[in-house]
Amino acid sequence: MSTKKLPFDTLAELIHSLGERGKTAKALDINPRTLVTRMQDPSTFTVGELLKVAGLAGVDLTVVTGLAENQINNPIEPPAPVLGRPVRQH
Structure with missing residues (x-):
């Protein structure tokens, strides 16, 4: 398989x-809150979940693990769930 940029x-x-x-959480067979945790810290993903993400995105597992590794090495604030949705105050 080729790796898609x-x-x-x-x-x-x-x-x-x-x-x-x-819907993404359901497709991954995890709780939506768990998905948020995984998005914040990709090191919490299981290999099985990463395989499912690759399948949903139509890319190789190597692409998904590369993105995860980059995020682990360069932490970010995950994108907001939905535009226009109120943000919880801390």
Whole structure:
């Protein structure tokens, strides 16, 4: 399989591009809150979950793990769930 170049630098951005988080979490067979945790810290993903992300995105596992590694080495604030949605105050 060839590795497709994506316009993303992090796994969180790739997952965000997949659409509504509730549907993505369901497709990954995890709780939506767990998905948020995984997006914040990709090292918490299981290999099985990473394989499912790769399948949903239509890319190789190496692409997904590369994005995860880049995000682990360069932490970011994950993209907001939905534009226009209120942000929780800390």
